[in-house]
Amino acid sequence: MNTKDLAYFDRLIKLKNFSQVALEFGVTQPTITTAIKRLETEFDTTLFLRDRVHHELTVTVSGEQLAIHAATILKTLELAQHEITHLTQQQTVLGLPPIIENHYFPRVAAHLQEQGMLENIETLEGGSVWLRNALQAGQIDLALLGSTAPLAYQTLVAEEFDRKPFNIFVSRQHPLAARKRIYFSELRQEKFVLFDSSFIHNAAFNQLARRNHFRPEVVYRARDTHIIMNLVAENVGVTYLTALVDQRRDDVVRLELLDDEQPEFISSIVYRASHVLTPAQKQVLAVLRGTLE
Incomplete structure (x- = not known):
């Protein structure tokens, strides 16, 4: 089987247009048509139904099934290419x-x-x-x-x-700054400054929020620890970060959480x-x- 045929098929599943797929790969439309026919012969099935009157292309059940495997195969081949390329490098x-x-x-x-x-x-x-x-x-x-x-x-x-626990960080100006420890439930009325969804902190934070039966108000999300800490220092909101954070500043206070069975980092x-x-x-x-x- 020609893996290029699977690549054409994968894009045709997404674009549902022979001309667009041909243009994207820099080949002629008959090339795409021939590739699909080869696959249909290989699997002894029909992958697409063409309505030439309405210019519509419908994927058959067989086509949908092959699409799942084709995506996996193409992803595996791409990964193999990355790995083999890296094997020749010292980097x-x-x-x-x-x-x-x-x-x-x-x-x-x-x-x-x-x-x-x-x-x-x-x-x-x-x-x-x-x-x-x-x-x-x-x-x-x-x-x-x-x-x-x-x-x-x-x-x-x-x-x-x-493994490290998670902590709450508040501004030195915040009323909670006088505390050393706190329950997460006491933060129900607070505004939060957090990492965005690409960070694992969100999973731990959401777990605690669900356990305490409230939906926290998140006023800002960032990808940089320093930005988050600067916003906390200005009392824009409080934050929830792993205890790994190197907090050497007088304008932010670290509070330990008293909750049982807390998530760990x-x-x-x-x-x-x-x-x-x-x-x-x-x-x-x-x-x-x-x-x-």
Whole structure:
């Protein structure tokens, strides 16, 4: 089977227009038509019904079924291409969420530099949710990810190395600043400044909110810890962050949560189960394990 035929088929499923698919791939329309006929012969079925009068293209049940498998096959082939390309390179792409990067990576970087490996590290920053998807898509080789439960994916290997609680941070001007500890339910009337949905913090925050039966008012979402802390310092709202946050400022106060069975911020070294690590990547993994575990 020609994998190019599957690529044409996949786009035709989405665009439902032979001419547009041909234009996108830079081929003639008969090329697309022939590819679809080959697939129909291969599977002994009809994949599309064409209404030439109304210029409509309808996907059959067989077409819908093949579309699911075609998307998986094409994604796997793309991942294989990424991995094979990376095998020929000395570079290691390391995914780092900002809080984990600030807290753990300086120690890792020091050991990488000692071994002359730091210059071959390319870092990609983002929230743990976004980075996990990028790792599965083959865009990065290794990652340090946060989660609220041990990562259990067939496609990923996760090696947990630390757990920390979540805290509430308020402005020094806030009435709660005089407290050291607080129950989440006491924040019912507060405005919140939080990370956006690409960060694992949201899962932990939503879990506590549901448990306490109220919908918090979120006035701003950001992707940067410093922006969040600056907004908290200006009393725009309070925030909910892992205790890993390096809070060395007099205008923000950290409060511990008293709730039972709170979510924890779990930090793990993560890589794809299918990925054959290069010698350089194995060395990086060994440094990560030796430094963090």
